[in-house]
Amino acid sequence: MRHLNEKIKVQVSNLTKSFGDLLVLNNVSFDVYEGEFLCIVGPTGCGKTTFLNSLTHLYEPTAGEILFEGEQVNLRKHNITYIFQEYSAMEWLTVRQNVRFGLEIKKNYKEIDKKVSDALELVGLSDFADYYPRQLSASMLQRVVIARAFATQPELLLMDEPYGQLDINLRFRLEDEVVRLCKQTNTTVIFITHNIEEAVYLGDRILVLTNKPTSIKEIVTDDLPRPRDIADPRFVAMRNRITDLIKWW
Known part of the structure; x- marks a missing residue:
């Protein structure tokens, strides 16, 4: 549970994105807090990357809006960085x-x-x-x-499955490094992944998406202590819970 006095960094309101007759994002709304590490997971092809591309205006939303500190996102003005796959x-x-x-x-x-x-x-x-x-x-x-x-x-770091091509040992080392850097610099992160274990390992909260037309199924608070142990029964339970959420979309 986030505290009411925490600053909202990104506000997504009724975001909808269609490509012709294909409705990808369907009326999606959520907030991202300053300094938060938010992970987004969902079925393959559900529109996770489409969301990041809409945030950065690589795609223009069909409806709704994304605000950065209460303003329309402007990459010339706002300090936002995107790490691709x-x-x-x-x-x-x-x-x-x-x-x-x-x-x-x-x-x-x-x-x-x-x-x-x-x-x-x-x-x-x-x-x-x-x-x-x-x-x-x-x-x-x-x-x-x-x-x-x-x-x-x-101020905002967007990461789209950046470790998908790495072996598990390299991935964990880099994940630890990014968490350390983000907490050290108070950087807000939106991290896209199809790897549920990675999301539980990294996230402060985990946003679970449905299949297309995509909406939010649930937002899970991940308050497991850091550094996280993937063998911890609490870790395993959260991973299984999110797996079930995606499995039964």
């Missing part, structure tokens, strides 16, 4: 240049060298700053993307 490090740039590129795109030139250095240190890549992506492991490539995101000091 695919690796997005640029092969022709070094690690340092990749991280710097995010700041340059946002025209955030103040103390740019320090911000880049700090971001590389946060993700443990300071010693690899002059390496190229082809010289890095999969885990390190994702760290580059995370460093680029955190260098901009985003």
Whole structure:
């Protein structure tokens, strides 16, 4: 249960998105609180990525609205960063240049060298700053993307299944790292995943979606203590509960 005095960062009101005759998002409404790690799960193809693309105006909503701190979302004004499913490090740039590129795109030139250095240190890549992506492991490539995101000091971080291509050990290490960084910087996160265990491991709350036409089936508060133990009976019970919610959509 969230406290009434907590600040609402993102407000989704009656969001509807159709593609021709196909109704994907059907009158979806919920709030995201400042500093919250919100995970969104649901059946494959239910519209999780469509929601993020609507938030960032890659898609224009058919109806309803998404507000950021009470205003219409404006990517030129609001500090929002999007980490996609695919690796997005640029092969022709070094690690340092990749991280710097995010700041340059946002025209955030103040103390740019320090911000880049700090971001590389946060993700443990300071010693690899002059390496190229082809010289890095999969885990390190994702760290580059995370460093680029955190260098901009985003108020809202959107993550769309960023660890889907990694093995389980790498995934858990990066998940721990992102939670640590987000709590350290008070970054608000909306994290899309099809992996229920990942959602329970990461989320402060878990938003469970139905199949298309998609609406919210339930919002589950995840108050398990951190760091979380996937063998903890409470963890297993919550994972099973969410599995059942999705299974019986």
